[in-house]
Amino acid sequence: MMQLIKFPEKQQWASILKRPVFDNTALVETVQSVLDAVKMEGDAAIKKYTAQFDGVELKEFLVTEAEIATAIALVSDDLKAAIIQAVANIRQFHINQLAPVEVIETMPGVKCWRKSVGIEKVGLYIPGGSAPLFSTILMLGVPAQIAGCKEIVLCSPPNKSGNLHPAILFAAQLVGITKIYKIGGVQAIAAMAYGTETVPQVYKIFGPGNQYVTCAKQLIQQQGIAIDMPAGPSEVCVLADATANPVFVAADLLSQAEHGADSQVLLVTDSLTIANQVQIELTNQLENLSRKELVIKALNNSTCILIKYINEGIELVNAYAAEHLIIACENAEVISNQIYNAGPIFLGNYSPESVGDYASGTNHTLPTNGYAKAYSGISVDSFVKKITYQQLSSAGLNNIASIVELMAEAEGLDAHANAVRVRRINELKN
Amino acid sequence: MMQLIKFPEKQQWASILKRPVFDNTALVETVQSVLDAVKMEGDAAIKKYTAQFDGVELKEFLVTEAEIATAIALVSDDLKAAIIQAVANIRQFHINQLAPVEVIETMPGVKCWRKSVGIEKVGLYIPGGSAPLFSTILMLGVPAQIAGCKEIVLCSPPNKSGNLHPAILFAAQLVGITKIYKIGGVQAIAAMAYGTETVPQVYKIFGPGNQYVTCAKQLIQQQGIAIDMPAGPSEVCVLADATANPVFVAADLLSQAEHGADSQVLLVTDSLTIANQVQIELTNQLENLSRKELVIKALNNSTCILIKYINEGIELVNAYAAEHLIIACENAEVISNQIYNAGPIFLGNYSPESVGDYASGTNHTLPTNGYAKAYSGISVDSFVKKITYQQLSSAGLNNIASIVELMAEAEGLDAHANAVRVRRINELKN
Numbered sequence: 017m018m019q020l021i022k023f024p025e026k027q028q029w030a031s032i033l034k035r036p037v038f039d040n041t042a043l044v045e046t047v048q049s050v051l052d053a054v055k056m057e058g059d060a061a062i063k064k065y066t067a068q069f070d071g072v073e074l075k076e077f078l079v080t081e082a083e084i085a086t087a088i089a090l091v092s093d094d095l096k097a098a099i100i101q102a103v104a105n106i107r108q109f110h111i112n113q114l115a116p117v118e119v120i121e122t123m124p125g126v127k128c129w130r131k132s133v134g135i136e137k138v139g140l141y142i143p144g145g146s147a148p149l150f151s152t153i154l155m156l157g158v159p160a161q162i163a164g165c166k167e168i169v170l171c172s173p174p175n176k177s178g179n180l181h182p183a184i185l186f187a188a189q190l191v192g193i194t195k196i197y198k199i200g201g202v203q204a205i206a207a208m209a210y211g212t213e214t215v216p217q218v219y220k221i222f223g224p225g226n227q228y229v230t231c232a233k234q235l236i237q238q239q240g241i242a243i244d245m246p247a248g249p250s251e252v253c254v255l256a257d258a259t260a261n262p263v264f265v266a267a268d269l270l271s272q273a274e275h276g277a278d279s280q281v282l283l284v285t286d287s288l289t290i291a292n293q294v295q296i297e298l299t300n301q302l303e304n305l306s307r308k309e310l311v312i313k314a315l316n317n318s319t320c321i322l323i324k325y326i327n328e329g330i331e332l333v334n335a336y337a338a339e340h341l342i343i344a345c346e347n348a349e350v351i352s353n354q355i356y357n358a359g360p361i362f363l364g365n366y367s368p369e370s371v372g373d374y375a376s377g378t379n380h381t382l383p384t385n386g387y388a389k390a391y392s393g394i395s396v397d398s399f400v401k402k403i404t405y406q407q408l409s410s411a412g413l414n415n416i417a418s419i420v421e422l423m424a425e426a427e428g429l430d431a432h433a434n435a436v437r438v439r440r441i442n443e444l445k446n
Numbered sequence: 447m448m449q450l451i452k453f454p455e456k457q458q459w460a461s462i463l464k465r466p467v468f469d470n471t472a473l474v475e476t477v478q479s480v481l482d483a484v485k486m487e488g489d490a491a492i493k494k495y496t497a498q499f500d501g502v503e504l505k506e507f508l509v510t511e512a513e514i515a516t517a518i519a520l521v522s523d524d525l526k527a528a529i530i531q532a533v534a535n536i537r538q539f540h541i542n543q544l545a546p547v548e549v550i551e552t553m554p555g556v557k558c559w560r561k562s563v564g565i566e567k568v569g570l571y572i573p574g575g576s577a578p579l580f581s582t583i584l585m586l587g588v589p590a591q592i593a594g595c596k597e598i599v600l601c602s603p604p605n606k607s608g609n610l611h612p613a614i615l616f617a618a619q620l621v622g623i624t625k626i627y628k629i630g631g632v633q634a635i636a637a638m639a640y641g642t643e644t645v646p647q648v649y650k651i652f653g654p655g656n657q658y659v660t661c662a663k664q665l666i667q668q669q670g671i672a673i674d675m676p677a678g679p680s681e682v683c684v685l686a687d688a689t690a691n692p693v694f695v696a697a698d699l700l701s702q703a704e705h706g707a708d709s710q711v712l713l714v715t716d717s718l719t720i721a722n723q724v725q726i727e728l729t730n731q732l733e734n735l736s737r738k739e740l741v742i743k744a745l746n747n748s749t750c751i752l753i754k755y756i757n758e759g760i761e762l763v764n765a766y767a768a769e770h771l772i773i774a775c776e777n778a779e780v781i782s783n784q785i786y787n788a789g790p791i792f793l794g795n796y797s798p799e800s801v802g803d804y805a806s807g808t809n810h811t812l813p814t815n816g817y818a819k820a821y822s823g824i825s826v827d828s829f830v831k832k833i834t835y836q837q838l839s840s841a842g843l844n845n846i847a848s849i850v851e852l853m854a855e856a857e858g859l860d861a862h863a864n865a866v867r868v869r870r871i872n873e874l875k876n
Contacts, residue, residue, distance in 0.1 A: 130543070356831075375850050376553075392832040395560070397832065406791075
């Protein structure tokens with residue numbers, strides 16, 4: 017189970033907190049060849065790879081209205097109601113992220129403002145596999161819709177019968193996805209990056225995926241297509257003091273561990289009692305989990321760090337920059353103000369990560385692998401360009417002219433100074 | 447001079463608007479070897495490359511307080527005053543970009559909020575060469591300072607005497623740069639990406655540079671260090687109707703052209719008179735420019751597109767996604783609301799690009815090469831992580847529990863459902 021490290025020296029932190037490094041060099045050639053084939057041959061290449069990788073021959077990739085209607089009927093009313101409430105919460109939280117336009121007159125007659133404009137065309141990738149990740153459709157689709165993106169394309173791999181899971185289709189129509197395609201893997205990323213006869217080219221691609229999909233996103237990013245953020249295995253860090261509930265902490269660690277054998281699970285606590293009780297609870301709760309074997313593998317790679325003071329824990333947590341941080345401490349809110357490297361922060365004993373994963377309203381597409389030091393999770397910001405505008409009156413131009421001329425000349429840029437000068441001269445003539 | 451294309455068919459747009467493609471494959475090996483050397487050998491490698499590429503042997507890279515004081519005394523009072531006013535305008539425009547924290551209760555007892563937290567350590571790169579680009583220090587340093595970044599490192603190549611230009615140092619101290627290093631090129635990017643004995647490692651690197659610097663930024667981005675945005679040659683597009691002033695339009699095109707022979711200059715107009723008058727004005731104004739030869743080269747690669755209706759021009763301008771867009775039309779504001787792909791937009795006859803380049807308050811670090819389709823220019827957003835927070839009361843957890851459980855189970859994630867369930871059971875017991 018979890019390895020317990022007691023009172024490590026600060027110099028040891030870097031090696032204790034080190035993430036596994038995945039080298040994708042071996043994948044690049046394969047992934048590039050699929051990208052190139054789709055770029056050259058379009059739909060024909062997608063048909064070929066779908067047969068090869070997904071094991072199904074498809075004539076059409078675009079999901080029809082009829083397919084969507086059939087799927088909607090298959091989703092239980094309970095699940096529908098839950099998804100609808102989750103969408104309402106996500107929308108309520110995200111709609112607030114659209115900044116209002118405010119005109120700022122920096123000098124008399126010099127008006128500047130900034131407006132969020134939706135990226136015209138975006139692509140969302142949703143992996144297939146054992147579970148249908150419809151929650152990620154909500155987390156990407158809702159902010160895309162709020163941002164005002166005109167074309168919101170979704171790609172997800174078909175199952176062996178050539179279909180998408182009904183919950184995927186229900187979620188997609190609910191959040192206003194404009195086109196849904198039964199295309200998976202690298203071929204999906206290629207289709208959205210380059211466009212094909214049936215799939216429109218998009219300007220930014222979002223969503224999780226396996227190592228091949230991640231590699232494809234990296235490669236197309238180098239070609240100028242924007243991507244949401246770099247990817248890595250999912251992680252949770254729990255910072256717990258003696259007031260934490262070991263049953264809850266164990267449940268949170270397990271919910272992260274079930275994502276996969278490479279999931280990162282970290283417990284930081286100043287209480288040996290909590291550390292020991294959590295270990296016991298992990299064993300108890302583990303028994304009833306369907307993904308038990310996966311969970312054990314993840315836990316075996318996991319660490320509990322015992323620290324002397326919670327302040328040291330705060331520093332350690334900042335050094336780690338977890339994708340999800342749960343603060344199960346008495347003064348969670350005070351501590352949260354001292355955290356500057358983390359994805360979302362869950363405060364107190366009644367804020368488990370899974371609430372944020374599905375329904376509280378915050379986004380669950382987040383920076384892993386320490387990227388929280390520089391990257392934010394997905395928000396409406398991710399789906400807009402913030403365009404600036406400026407409008408000067410002739411008086412405004414006169415007010416600012418000498419500043420621009422002096423600076424431009426000091427940078428050796430004559431023509432920049434001249435663009436102001438010709439307008440000033442003209443103004444003086446009038 | 448500019449090539450005039452009259453009334454092109456829509457199918458021709460893509461080829462007319464095509465940017466030059468720069469293939470950096472040949473650079474990768476050289477750049478990677480410099481990155482690797484700095485990563486392995488630290489300051490020793492930087493000393494070696496500074497001698498080799500900048501032609502100067504330096505014992506210390508860190509600029510001292512004494513050097514800064516000496517430099518400040520060398521900057522003219524006029525230029526100082528101009529820079530100080532520019533900083534005031536930039537600060538006034540950018541400070542408004544810090545979104546206030548607002549707690550949103552998405553369901554009773556489910557509180558969510560979002561806070562902007564400055565990226566702890568950032569690095570700014572400012573190229574050397576013929577002109578000291580101190581204006582870029584303002585454009586990066588002011589938002590970094592507003593964001594609350596704790597460490598703001600600046601690297602810029604030393605001249606042959608081992609110094610930085612006084613205006614660089616004046617601007618740097620003015621906007622709160624915490625450490626200034628006399629390091630240039632790929633070795634500067636490497637120093638900030640990996641850290642050395644004297645240069646701290648940063649989490650995100652900003653700033654323009656030549657093809658080697660650009661390549662280095664791409665490579666370190668793949669290693670998980672964030673960068674501001676992809677780079678490309680600078681561009682301006684002017685959309686002009688018959689009310690435009692050809693003197694002003696020519697001056698604006700020239701101010702872009704003087705950036706370099708690879709600068710992109712595009713005029714789109716529905717007035718043949720304007721097209722012809724601008725050509726004449728270009729020739730007139732060109733004569734007095736110090737960078738005349740560079741300008742001629744850039745203009746020879748430039749295009750004027752004559753269109754039938756301004757609406758067609760709007761569509762064309764959106765297809766191009768210019769780094770800078772000047773709307774020299776009677777109803778500039780109405781047109782600007784129909785533009786969704788552009789960096790900043792300059793409205794009307796008295797809003798030249800050079801005003802935004804230096805002093806109006808908007809940022810001048812912008813997406814070139816069509817990246818404005820997906821990327822924004824630099825703002826305070828670029829220097830913060832937007833961290834989300836959530837705090838549920840036990841009642842809040844109960845209100846949302848069944849939604850989370852239903853969705854988690856439908857995704858096959860037992861332990862996610864369990865993390866909510868154990869809390870609910872506990873609550874019922876109490």
